[in-house]
Amino acid sequence: MAMLEIKNLHVKVDGKQILNGLNLTVGKGEVHAIMGPNGSGKSTLAYVMAGKAGYEATDGAILLDGENVLEMQPDERAAKGVFLAFQYPMEIPGVATMTFLRTALNAQRKQRGEAELSTPDFLKLVRDAAGKLEINMDMLRRGVNVGFSGGEKKRNEILQMALLQPRLCVLDETDSGLDIDALKIVSDGVNRLRSPDRSMVVITHYQRLLDHIVPDVVHVLSKGRIVKTGGKELAHELEASGYAQFQDDAA
């Protein structure tokens, strides 16, 4: 069974139809890239998978391991293994990053019927994961993402992903705002998480990211539907030709 199966998904935001019958199947352990012009609905797809309020699925289904997640609250989906790395991570002044990470980790464990982590175990986990992403511990004592640079915020998203060990990772333009070194660090972080039990949907505008995180399948999203699917070479084609052909097709 495919890990993720999106069938005929129609989504409205503020009364506006954004996704128009989107179909997408991602097998276990696969990495799929989604590319597409600005405003084509990539972030909308990411949000609707994570369960953001106001993103109304008017038709279709999102099946995770065969189970429709559309009726679930965002926290239930997270506990089932859905993780969204945000295009624009939120700053939360007053909530220390460590408190946030610990609350999240323990909440998910609790939902899955697992015991809470002890303080030393938690600290060790964070220290190891942060070290690999070159995030220093002082940063994690600050409010969530408060005073983080754009690149640091993206690294913090991957840190959360590494700690929470989701089954389905959705990365929304995780490469935007990263310098060359950071892109390497983040990509390595993502690649370490590749596993036969974990699937990924990587949203990006740039072929560059896909040189590091090599996808199994590449899709083009335009006007709320997948208009073309191919192998990793499709990303190279797009880099050369742009999206004009698809936008005309869909119009």
Added chain:
Amino acid sequence: MKAELRTVKTAAELSLAESYAAAKPKLPGDGKVVALREAAFKRFDAQGLPHRRVEAWKYTDLRAMMREAKPLAGLPDAAAKARAKTAGSLLADMDARRLMFVDGVFVPELSDLAKLETGLEIRPLAQSLASGDPLLATHLGRVVPSDGDPAVTLNTALMSDGAVIRVAAGATVERPIHLVFVATAEKPVSIFTRSLAVVEKGARVMLVESHEGAAGVEHQINTALELVIGEGAHADHVKIIGGDSSMVHVSTLMAAIGARARYNDFSYTTGGSVVRNQLFLRFDGEGTLANIRGATLLKGSQHADVTMVADHAAGGCQCREVFKTVLDDKSRGVFQGKIIVRQGSQKTDAKMMTNSLLLSDEAEANQKPELEIFADDVQCGHGATSGALDENLKFYLMARGIPEKEAETLLVQAFVGDAIEGVEHAGLRDALMDDVVAWLKARGT
């Protein structure tokens, strides 16, 4: 002005007059005090209870909210004292020196007056009034003239007991002093307490007041503290209006702050059905640093009003005011803040911020920050925000697996934490934060 005079008194006003007349012969104090009470009551009686057409009270119409005045509290009996023992438990871990006031009366056997630090004097107000304490003669009713404020005039007329504290010049009082005010009477009563603290030049002290009353009993509390902070002194004042009491609580702080002092004030309100917390602050000398903060958390149909006036009578002081209000259910939170900068009070640096967080559609926030500035070389500003929890932040937390309630708790904690962080005493800060968490846990689903 004639038209403003009211000849028809409310039932509450009539019974206050009766209470005063009956109590007058028994209230503590010599001839001077009697005259002070008499003048104060006259002033109160002429204007009556404040109501919505009195600008300073427009959001808290005490005349409408106080249908009747409760009888004056009697002396606490042994059972009342026994019930009072658990009061002030929020601060149990602070190792504070506790002074216990049960139904408005100082109870020595529940208080700790042993081994007072050098330079520290503490006396019950009733005793000071009766003995003609010179400290009272100098300061009582004079620290910051309240300009006929009806709560203060009524308090002056009927004050029965409280604490008189003096910290001598240069003395450092290590242990916080905790004034525990608890109303234990089983039937609703009126309680009038008044305290005076004089912190002399270069002295250092932390004063905490906590006010609570039995759940479900509509006591009427009117309490006031006059605080004199000398040059170069360092004073912290914390007021906690807590518990799950149904009291109508009117509190007034009148503080005069000398030059180069440090002053931190924190008000924390979660209790009471109707609360009016007034702060009248006056900066009398240059170079003072002050942090005035507050956190109010309300639910059900609670109503709480923080009204603050910071009068910069001298220049060169830096003052920050931060007030946070969390409103659930049908509660109503009021903040009125006024910064006055007198002519010649140059280089005043005063900023005031008030934020309200509405957890329910039916809650209401009224915020009125004001500046009255008569000097030209100053940095002053104010801001006010009011709104619901940020849905985007909530989604971010939930997307990481944190359930909705817990996400809200984290965000509310962060919201009030901004003010609570200003409390310098680490133990108290933690106790307040724990109390916020407990308050959030108790919220209805």
